[in-house]
Amino acid sequence: MSLVYAGVLSHAPGITGRAHLVKNIEERERFYARLDQQRREIEASGAEALVVMAAEHFGNFFMNNMPAFCVGIGEKYSGPIEDPEWLKIPKTEVAGAPDLGRRLVVEIMQSVDTAYAEEWKFDHGIMVPLHFLTPNYDLPIIPVNINCQGPPLTPLHRAWAFGEAIRRACDSVPEKVAVVGTGGISHWPATPDSGKINEEWDREFLDRLMRQDKEALLSYTNEETYRDGGQGGFEIRTYIAAAAAAGGKGDLQYYTAELPIFAVGCTVARFEII
């Protein structure tokens, strides 16, 4: 078994870019400490590459050719595409894992038709997780995108199938691979309602996720998610794929809705790999 770590974490540009505006400093530091613990857990797993299943925000994919899934097989990537002063993350180059990435794609394609890309510019959806999980950018990255932004969106049951395909692919290679899903649960980012969080809906989703309740996880309709979780809620696809890859129950290590300036409920969780 070469999948050695599976987890989820929130991303949002505010987590780094608006850190200085946070009033609840203690909560912010608890969140950052949890992310640092996740970094140590990934390092302790011996992972030789990190697959980041993200919901990118038009850094690479547009409605002229929008894939339901894409896996990066480039030698290197750059990011962030955003103004680095705005995101508070300097522009940098990140190493990929082209050989491993290709072998994963070959195996994924046995069951899921994924696109692949040798070029990829990271936006905050990947750069914010990397900022905490591999701050020295010394772990090769395999970026993955699930279309959570440009409707028609990837169906939830296909996100689950993709997660299972990722798992089979990881198990087919000798390298140790870590996988994280990164997105938001309920949030209304990039609207005047930014900062709104439906904590009750978040906790219900996380309960389903931690229990590996596939039927309940896949029962959300896009209309329900938009109503209760906002357009940011569409990013639950990345969490669902991570759960499917792991196969085991989750450990919710951190959740708070008390940092609204980040415009997302902040989550860190790890799954048992079975």
Next chain:
Amino acid sequence: MSLYYLQKFLYELNRDEDIQKQCRDNIDALLKSYELDDEERSALKDGDIGLLYVLGVNGQILMHYAAFLGIEWFDYLELMRQGIDRHGPVRAGVYAMTGGGDAFTEEDTHQ
């Protein structure tokens, strides 16, 4: 209405530093490559965040564009609210203001 090309312009601008330079140097020449109507072209030349939001530009694309323009976070949120006041509800897409546009954060908006 050519929302597709309006968003495509901003998508390409957001991810390409060469296009960003062209935009600063001669936006009129740059915009000739895109099928835009007068309202859209005017909104881009003016950097009119409120109108672009109401026209239905995807919020993530618009947020990155606002950062490119150097607009501070709370000013950006306010510009979207002003856009709705002036031009009415968001006309397309999934980034409509559904929560009333209240300030959901407690932070000092003048920092």
